[in-house]
Structure formats: structure tokens, C-alpha cells
Amino acid sequence: MQQLNEALGDAKIRVDCCLSFLKAAIKWSAEFGAHRNGSPELHAMLGEYVYSESPELDMTRVSYHFVRGNNPKKFASTLVNFMGKCYPGEDDLAIARAILMYLAMGNLRDANFLMDELKKHAQYKEHDLHRSDLIQFINHLLPTLQRDALPLFNMLRTKYKSSIDREPAFHERLDEIAELFYGVQRRNPLQGMFGDIFKMMG
Numbered sequence: 001m002q003q004l005n006e007a008l009g010d011a012k013i014r015v016d017c018c019l020s021f022l023k024a025a026i027k028w029s030a031e032f033g034a035h036r037n038g039s040p041e042l043h044a045m046l047g048e049y050v051y052s053e054s055p056e057l058d059m060t061r062v063s064y065h066f067v068r069g070n071n072p073k074k075f076a077s078t079l080v081n082f083m084g085k086c087y088p089g090e091d092d093l094a095i096a097r098a099i100l101m102y103l104a105m106g107n108l109r110d111a112n113f114l115m116d117e118l119k120k121h122a123q124y125k126e127h128d129l130h131r132s133d134l135i136q137f138i139n140h141l142l143p144t145l146q147r148d149a150l151p152l153f154n155m156l157r158t159k160y161k162s163s164i165d166r167e168p169a170f171h172e173r174l175d176e177i178a179e180l181f182y183g184v185q186r187r188n189p190l191q192g193m194f195g196d197i198f199k200m201m202g
Contacts, residue, residue, distance in 0.1 A: 037068045044069030053079050059094045067101040072110040078118035081125040092132040093167055100173040103145065106180050112142055117128050133163040150182040 026038035026046065033039055047065035051057070059082060066075040078097060080118065083091045095118060102111035115138065118124050129135045139162035144152050157174060164170045180183040 010031060040068065040070035042069075044071040044074060046153060048078065051082075055083075059090075060097060063094070063098045063101050067098065067105060067107070067110070072113045075119060076114050076121075079118060080121045080123045081112075083127055091127055092129055092134045095129070096134045096138050096170065097167065099142070100177070103141075104176040104180070108142070108145055109176045115139070115142060133160055134166065136160070137163055143175070145181050148182075150178070150184070153178065153182065 004082070023046070026042045029035065029039035029042060030037060037043070043065045047062050047069055051059075051062045052067065054061075062078065065076075066072075067080065069075070075098065079094060084096055086094065095115075098114060099111045102108075102114065118129075130139075137156060140156050143152070144156060173183075175186045179186050
């Protein structure tokens with residue numbers, strides 16, 4: 001038992017060292033390279049590494065790096081792999097998170113590519129993901145963003161609010177998407193708070 005614990009401890013140290021190195025490399029590439037967010041190749045590599053080697057799987061972190069990477073095909077296969085071992089209800093969240101992260105960066109092309117790739121896989125069909133309200137929302141959202149359709153965008157947010165509420169960060173992503181695609185100014189929480197105070201005083 002002690003040997004196992006030691007082996008696990010050693011493995012964690014190796015993973016942490018590798019993660020630190022890749023993060024430092026990304027930071028360096030952001031400062032001195034052509035990409036503001038750092039090297040897409042390194043991000044894709046780190047996303048893959050975090051997924052395959054981290055003792056505690058964090059799909060938000062995995063997605064963060066993949067959407068800044070340049071390998072949506074690999075990201076799709078990673079998500080498919082995740083679908084095969086996640087708890088029920090985590091699969092559609094992971095997919096929606098990935099798509100919304102891409103969209104919040106203005107990357108409609110890779111968001112569509114990712115969704116198309118996922119639909120090709122048996123895991124997607126086996127999990128009946130097309131029945132998930134959250135996935136239905138994503139399926140409606142993607143074509144909506146290809147045209148000037150802010151009222152439809154808002155209608156979708158209202159209609160699928162209970163599904164979007166499953167992950168609070170989704171609302172923030174959607175605000176970013178609205179600003180990026182439709183020029184909607186995001187409401188500053190402080191402004192809202194002060195506005196409410198002034199209303200009460202008035």
C-alpha cells in the first residue's frame with residue numbers, strides 16, 4: 001500500500017512538473033509569439049495532457065485549453081471519450097461548455113466543426129444527446145449566430161433558461177457572445193446595483 005501511495009505521489013509530481021512547464025511555455029509564447037492567448041499548438045497539447053494525465057479530471061480546464069488550441073478534431077474525440085466515462089448529465093454540459101467557449105472567443109467555425117464531429121460518433125447517439133434541452137439550445141444557437149437575429153437569440157435564452165441555469169457560467173458566456181456577435185453592451189453589475197439603489201431612493 002505504501003509503495004502504491006509513493007508511486008501515485010511520484011506520478012502527481014511528474015504531472016505537476018509537466019503542467020507547469022507547458023503553462024510557462026504558453027505564457028512565454030503569449031508574450032513573444034504571434035498569438036495573444038499563446039501558442040495554439042501548446043494549448044491543444046496542454047488540453048490533451050490535462051485530460052489524459054491529471055489525477056482529478058477538470059473538463060472546464062481541458063476545454064479552456066482546447067478552445068485556444070488548433071485541433072478541434074482532437075477536442076471532439078476527447079469529448080467523445082469523456083462521454084464514455086462521465087456521470088449522467090455531465091456529457092451535455094461538457095459539450096455546451098465547449099461550444100459556448102468557442103463562441104465567446106468569436107470562433108463560430110470551430111464551434112460548428114466540433115458539433116458536427118460529435119454528431120458523427122456513436123457515443124453521441126447512444127447517449128440520446130439530441131434529446132437534451134441544452135443540446136437543442138446549442139443546435140438552435142449555432143445557426144442563429146450566422147445571421148443578424150438578436151431577437152431570436154434572446155428568445156432562445158429565455159426559452160432554454162432552465163437548461164442554461166444548470167451552469168451559472170453559461171450566462172456570462174452568452175453575454176460575451178451577445179456582445180461579440182450583436183454588439184450588445186454587457187451590463188456592469190455595479191451599475192445595476194447603483195441603479196437599483198437610486199431607484200429605491202427616488
